[in-house]
Amino acid sequence: MTKQTIGSQSVLSSKFKAENAGGQKKPKSGGYNAKESSDHLDTNQKTGNNRNNNNRNNNNQNNNRNDNNKGNNRVFYENDSIYWCTHCNLPLIGDRCGICQKLGREIKLSQPADVRFAQGYDVELVEKHMLRLFSCNPLEGRVFLLNKIPGDDQTLEIIADGLLIGVLRFDLKKLDFVFELAPDGARLFFAEPYIFAAAGRIVDIQKAKSHLNGKNISIDMIEKFPAGISAGETVLLRSGNLIGYGVSHVAGSDVFRLQKDGGEAKSTLSNAELKERQILKVKNIGADSPLVLSSKKPGMDEIVAANKEYVKSLGKNALNTIKGVCNACEQKGKPVYVSFSGGKDSLVVLDLATQALQNKSKPTPFTAVFFNTGIDYPETIEFARNFCAERSIPFKEFDAGDDFWKTLKKLDHPTKDSRWCCKVCKLNSGNKLGGGQDHISLDGKRKHESFMRARIPAMDTNPNVEGQLNVFPIRDWRAIEVWLYINWRKLPYNPLYDNGLERIGCWMCPAAFQAEYARMSEIHPELASVWEDYLAGWAAKNGVSKEYTDHGFWRWEQLPPKMIKLSEELGIELIESDIAEPEEIESKKDGRGEYTRAAPDRKKPQQPTKKGNSSKKPRTVVNSKGKNSPVNRGRKSGR
Numbered sequence: 076m077t078k079q080t081i082g083s084q085s086v087l088s089s090k091f092k093a094e095n096a097g098g099q100k101k102p103k104s105g106g107y108n109a110k111e112s113s114d115h116l117d118t119n120q121k122t123g124n125n126r127n128n129n130n131r132n133n134n135n136q137n138n139n140r141n142d143n144n145k146g147n148n149r150v151f152y153e154n155d156s157i158y159w160c161t162h163c164n165l166p167l168i169g170d171r172c173g174i175c176q177k178l179g180r181e182i183k184l185s186q187p188a189d190v191r192f193a194q195g196y197d198v199e200l201v202e203k204h205m206l207r208l209f210s211c212n213p214l215e216g217r218v219f220l221l222n223k224i225p226g227d228d229q230t231l232e233i234i235a236d237g238l239l240i241g242v243l244r245f246d247l248k249k250l251d252f253v254f255e256l257a258p259d260g261a262r263l264f265f266a267e268p269y270i271f272a273a274a275g276r277i278v279d280i281q282k283a284k285s286h287l288n289g290k291n292i293s294i295d296m297i298e299k300f301p302a303g304i305s306a307g308e309t310v311l312l313r314s315g316n317l318i319g320y321g322v323s324h325v326a327g328s329d330v331f332r333l334q335k336d337g338g339e340a341k342s343t344l345s346n347a348e349l350k351e352r353q354i355l356k357v358k359n360i361g362a363d364s365p366l367v368l369s370s371k372k373p374g375m376d377e378i379v380a381a382n383k384e385y386v387k388s389l390g391k392n393a394l395n396t397i398k399g400v401c402n403a404c405e406q407k408g409k410p411v412y413v414s415f416s417g418g419k420d421s422l423v424v425l426d427l428a429t430q431a432l433q434n435k436s437k438p439t440p441f442t443a444v445f446f447n448t449g450i451d452y453p454e455t456i457e458f459a460r461n462f463c464a465e466r467s468i469p470f471k472e473f474d475a476g477d478d479f480w481k482t483l484k485k486l487d488h489p490t491k492d493s494r495w496c497c498k499v500c501k502l503n504s505g506n507k508l509g510g511g512q513d514h515i516s517l518d519g520k521r522k523h524e525s526f527m528r529a530r531i532p533a534m535d536t537n538p539n540v541e542g543q544l545n546v547f548p549i550r551d552w553r554a555i556e557v558w559l560y561i562n563w564r565k566l567p568y569n570p571l572y573d574n575g576l577e578r579i580g581c582w583m584c585p586a587a588f589q590a591e592y593a594r595m596s597e598i599h600p601e602l603a604s605v606w607e608d609y610l611a612g613w614a615a616k617n618g619v620s621k622e623y624t625d626h627g628f629w630r631w632e633q634l635p636p637k638m639i640k641l642s643e644e645l646g647i648e649l650i651e652s653d654i655a656e657p658e659e660i661e662s663k664k665d666g667r668g669e670y671t672r673a674a675p676d677r678k679k680p681q682q683p684t685k686k687g688n689s690s691k692k693p694r695t696v697v698n699s700k701g702k703n704s705p706v707n708r709g710r711k712s713g714r
């Protein structure tokens with residue numbers, strides 16, 4: 076089996092997939108095998124062992140467990156596959172296509188497998204990168220998927236025609252997305268008609284006697300290196316009958332000048348330097364054939380039709396959960412609320428609750444509750460209010476008003492590891508909701524949203540809101556299932572999802588990716604400037620640079636290793652309290668082994684505390700070279 080690596084993810088190549096087509100799927104009940112189940116996107120042809128809806132849903136009930144083999148607390152989700160109908164060329168959440176009735180090819184997803192459809196701005200973003208790099212877009216007009224994987228910041232696998240095409244990764248140095256090819260993505264650009272447009276991206280390497288995979292290539296091996304390539308970019312590679320891709324270490328203009336023996340092209344490197352430098356690194360190259368995507372480009376209506384029975388079955392299970400809880404004897408008479416944030420998950424729960432509880436003969440009254448945090452996007456507030464008004468759903472809005480800003484004056488800003496904002500903006504309102512009386516709250520949280528949420532139970536009493544029983548009717552659903560349901564039911568949804576936001580919450584959330592701040596400042600520059608003004612003031616008081624806040628260092632109380640490394644690479648000075656002892660860092664990991672996007676957990680709110688810690692050493696700016704210079708630059712409240 077040949078494994079290839081894209082960023083942090085191992086991917087089984089399509090060559091392997093082809094060799095193993097028809098292979099039997101491993102039983103789900105077996106113990107976890109790290110080798111077999113590491114983060115990867117893999118395809119395996121199913122061989123008639125048809126799983127029915129019930130099996131699927133049963134799997135969903137118990138779909139994750141600890142990955143003990145990896146020696147950390149990261150959870151392994153067993154429900155990490157989708158299927159691809161190769162006949163209709165569309166994704167399936169169950170193994171059989173509802174249109175052609177054929178069995179789909181299984182695709183194992185990188186964990187946490189919360190795959191979704193690319194929509195609106197996502198499609199534009201991918202197109203922008205395709206055009207910039209390859210001057211063409213083979214994904215044009217196709218519905219494709221995005222699968223969020225762990226990384227330094229937002230990192231998305233791009234899946235089209237059931238194949239991993241590449242990865243979009245938000246680069247914390249560049250503060251922009253970069254596109255990296257995957258083996259099948261590279262094969263696309265060697266097929267007609269794309270090979271003509273992408274010619275300016277193809278580097279020709281001399282035929283080699285030994286393997287090239289993973290090797291750095293020096294100038295004497297380069298036959299042709301297009302001038303338009305920049306250093307650090309993904310490039311297509313050709314060597315004899317081998318095709319593949321790699322990453323350039325230098326700009327094309329440098330190579331061009333050297334090969335032309337001192338031509339006109341602008342250069343940053345001398346000929347001698349260039350001769351010594353490695354020109355590029357081969358990521359993957361092999362005797363693969365160019366890849367032509369299917370001529371079928373189904374739209375969302377067809378995709379919904381192909382998945383309808385599975386979606387209906389998921390919906391029915393969730394309806395039964397809601398009915399079961401709300402009509403159980405011990406819960407009878409308790410007020411029922413739907414925690415409606417204006418996001419996609421609680422939208423589905425609200426629609427399910429409407430069907431489950433608005434039974435004509437014996438309706439159970441319920442109310443949609445929206446906690447207006449005072450830092451919500453205007454689109455979210457408008458959507459939540461309108462959705463309920465248009466459907467005559469009783470709607471209750473609790474407004475936290477200026478509480479966030481008032482608290483910000485007293486304390487330092489919230490961080491990923493000290494998040495007082497959820498308590499101030501949501502939980503305080505939550506406690507007003509039931510007034511201490513027993514009540515039921517239907518909530519949109521899902522296990523696949525983050526490794527932190529992997530263990531949410533079917534229902535739970537909320538230790539932070541007196542009398543509240545939380546029920547999570549769609550806890551086993553993945554984002555693709557949520558979107559299929561929304562499309563099947565033709566529900567209107569928050570427009571921010573089409574505008575490049577994967578997750579709707581407060582526009583200022585310390586748990587957000589830097590990529591999300593970047594997008595927020597494009598959608599709502601007026602909101603971004605409020606936060607930038609705050610950060611500028613905070614930076615001045617604490618003696619940190621604009622780069623410190625621009626690159627998102629403010630989001631942590633104590634920085635994770637990836638941010639410390641970034642500060643070294645960018646030469647950004649830190650504050651001593653940014654750097655925790657290794658044990659402290661370990662205990663602060665968010666369960667994904669990453670520090671990225673620890674989803675807020677209302678069960679464990681951070682108590683508002685002053686960030687100041689009197690036991691801390693005097694403030695010291697640590698420069699990136701590790702030299703400490705004691706200075707009088709304490710943060711207002713300290714970190």
Ligand SMILES: Nc1ncnc2c1ncn2[C@@H]1O[C@H](COP(=O)(O)OS(=O)(=O)O)[C@@H](OP(=O)(O)O)[C@H]1O
Pocket residue numbers: 414415416417418419420421422444445446447448497501517518519520579580674675676677
């Ligand atoms: N402001 C507000 N008002 C009412 N209900 C809310 C609110 N924030 C969160 N929720 C409920 O919690 C679900 C998960 O939301 P989040 O992950 O965004 O936030 S949180 O951790 O719960 O705070 C969320 O579902 P989705 O936001 O659709 O995923 C809701 O059921």
